[in-house]
Amino acid sequence: MNPFKELPKTDRIVYPSWQNLALKPYDKRTTSPYTKTRIILMNGTEFESNSFLHHLSRHCLNNDIRRKVAEVRRQEQFQQKRIASLKPINESILETTIAYEQLAVDLTVNLAETEVNPFVKAQLDFALLEDFDHLYRYSNLLDMEQGLKGANLVGEYTEIFPGRPTISEHRHPYDDIRFYINDWQDALITRLHVGIITAAEQQTMNFYMNVANLHPTELGRKLFTEIGMIEEQHVSGYGSLMDPSCTYLESWVMHEYIECYLYYSCYQDESDERIKKLWLTHFEEELTHLKIACETLEKYEGRDREQLFLGGADFPTLVKLKSNKEYIRKAMGTVRNTGAKELIVDINDLSKGAEFFKYQKQVNSSTKQVATHMVIDKYIAKHGEDYRYETHPNPEKALRDRSVDNTELGRKQGA
Numbered sequence: 001m002n003p004f005k006e007l008p009k010t011d012r013i014v015y016p017s018w019q020n021l022a023l024k025p026y027d028k029r030t031t032s033p034y035t036k037t038r039i040i041l042m043n044g045t046e047f048e049s050n051s052f053l054h055h056l057s058r059h060c061l062n063n064d065i066r067r068k069v070a071e072v073r074r075q076e077q078f079q080q081k082r083i084a085s086l087k088p089i090n091e092s093i094l095e096t097t098i099a100y101e102q103l104a105v106d107l108t109v110n111l112a113e114t115e116v117n118p119f120v121k122a123q124l125d126f127a128l129l130e131d132f133d134h135l136y137r138y139s140n141l142l143d144m145e146q147g148l149k150g151a152n153l154v155g156e157y158t159e160i161f162p163g164r165p166t167i168s169e170h171r172h173p174y175d176d177i178r179f180y181i182n183d184w185q186d187a188l189i190t191r192l193h194v195g196i197i198t199a200a201e202q203q204t205m206n207f208y209m210n211v212a213n214l215h216p217t218e219l220g221r222k223l224f225t226e227i228g229m230i231e232e233q234h235v236s237g238y239g240s241l242m243d244p245s246c247t248y249l250e251s252w253v254m255h256e257y258i259e260c261y262l263y264y265s266c267y268q269d270e271s272d273e274r275i276k277k278l279w280l281t282h283f284e285e286e287l288t289h290l291k292i293a294c295e296t297l298e299k300y301e302g303r304d305r306e307q308l309f310l311g312g313a314d315f316p317t318l319v320k321l322k323s324n325k326e327y328i329r330k331a332m333g334t335v336r337n338t339g340a341k342e343l344i345v346d347i348n349d350l351s352k353g354a355e356f357f358k359y360q361k362q363v364n365s366s367t368k369q370v371a372t373h374m375v376i377d378k379y380i381a382k383h384g385e386d387y388r389y390e391t392h393p394n395p396e397k398a399l400r401d402r403s404v405d406n407t408e409l410g411r412k413q414g415a
Contacts (some may be wrong), residue, residue, distance in 0.1 A: 001315045003260040004294075004305065008287040013075050021081045023278070025088035028095065033155040034321045035275060037103035038266045039086050040096075041321075042282070044203025045196075045262055046080035049073075052255055056248045068296055069252075072289050079282050086275070093211050094142045094220070098153045100204050101138060104131035105158055107200055109324035111193045114317045120190055120241060123178055124197065125331050126344050127234050132328060133163035134227050137372045140379045140387045141223055151389035157323040160389040162399045164335050166372035168347075168410035169230050170363050172355035175339030176236040183243040183250075188309065189316040191243075195258045196319070198238040205231035219378070222371035237339075249297045253305055256290040257313075265319040325391065332395040336410050348413050360411060367407045376405035 026035065053073040057066045087096065108131065112124040139150030139160050150160050183191055208228030215221045246254070263283035270276040294305040306313075336347050338356055350356055367373055376386050385402035394400045398409050408415035 001264060002313050003257065003264075003287055003290055003315070004313050006287055008291055009284050010288060011291065013071050013288065015075060016078055021078065021085065023082055023085045024274075026086055026272070026275070028088050028091045032271050033099065033102060033153065033157060034106075035270065035272050036099045037106065037321055038270065038279075039083055039275070040100055040103050040203070041107065041200060042262065042266060042279075043080060043083045044200050045259060046076055046083060047203050047206065048199035049076045049255055049259060050080065052251070056252060059248060062300065065249075065296060065300060068292060072292055075285060075289070079285065082278065082282075092146065093215060094138065094146060095148065095153060097138050097207075097211075097224075098135065098142065098150055100207060101131055101135035102154045102158050103200065103321070104204060105135060105328070106321050106324055107319070108197065109327045110319055110321065111197055113327065114189060115193055116187050117181065117190045119179060120181065120193060122344050123237055123241065124193075125334060126337055126339075127201075127237065128328070128331055129163040129335055130166070130169045130230060130234070131163075133166050133169075134230070136160050136162050136386075136388070137166060137223065137227065137375055139389075141220055141375050143387045144375070144379050144382065145217060145220065149389075150387070154389075156389065159325050159328065159391060160387070161394050162396075162406065163328075163332070164337075164410050165406055166227065166230060167364060167367065167370050167407050168338070169233070170360060171233060171339050172359040173233075173236065174341060174355055176233045177240045177342065178237055179241075179342050181241055181243055183246055183254075183308070184310075187316075188311055188313075191254065192258055192261060192316065194238065194241045195254065196262065198235065198242065199258075201231060201234040201238055205235050219371065219374060223375055226371045247301065249293070249301055250303070250308060252293045253290070253297055253308055256286060256293045259286045260290055261315050262319060264315065268318055269320050329392075329395045335396050335399075336415075338410060347410055347415075350413070364411075370407075373405055373407055380405065 050073060053069050057069050060066050105128065108124050108128045112121050112128065115121040115124060135158065142148050142150055181190060181194060205228060208224050208231055212221055212224035212228055215224055260283060263279050263286055267276060267279040267283055270279055297303050297305065337344050338347050338350070340350060340354065364370055380386055380403060388402065399406055
């Protein structure tokens, strides 16, 4: 599939009436976990598009371009409203959060499996074990507060057990900035992956920033706040991979291409026929957006879109959300890794004076006050062991004891 060879249904933007925006929500009890995660993925993609196009407009001196951007952005907003309306009112913040973290886990694995740039793949594998641990922490809170099992919500497609302990993920800001890729040299699939995962993690960060103070319990508020800070680190890490030398109009073309790619991926992968039709409708609308972005690039920068796709514009391997239990278990071999400026290294290879240890001393002065640890500690005190869903014991021996929460692995040398 090459989106440039597909003819848009129309060359102009067509806006829907209000009654076509409020779609029937999905049934949280019967809908596939991966339909829910696709909805979150595309909601985040539309948030990214809206944010980017606003920034483009604010840094543009030409009002003709700004009007074109506003026209496209308005339809992107309509798309986002349709997608957002699919979430049912009776789905709690914590239930939605489980879907967010399942998406983070299985999307990251999907991208890592097809990534050709070893440095980008290392960043994906690195953040994977952190999102995986977040799923475990939230699942314990969910069972403790609402009596719901995380395994049922993820459909048992994704295991739930400790990854890199969240307390070990708190790094100095310097240590989450990576080397950026080069859009002229790196493969198309790498450019897509960087854009997709940055938008997805940014959506998660924004979600936690907005719901942390809405959770009904103090412990839950603290948990969302702490994990929200890790999502900020993930956005820093992934966002720093993006090529900063691209012009705004080049980036606009790539944003629209990514949306076409993701909507087409969702259309091919979707099991719910009603929502499948929505993905197709949005894909067709994005073809028009892509055409407008390319015309704008050519008119105002004298650049043909083919210059951005020197290796061809056919979609690479599509995104497919599925169970990835074995990949995650193998990735657990890097659970002791941390950041060191642009690099990802084993905690035991850091110097004693590394920024990591200084930052840890500031924010984690007492482990008993760290929310991600408090949740597990409280659950164990009540039930005698933590909540997990695992098909085999944890691959990391230090994390197999269910009667204690490990707060030293990946944080202290020699642990």
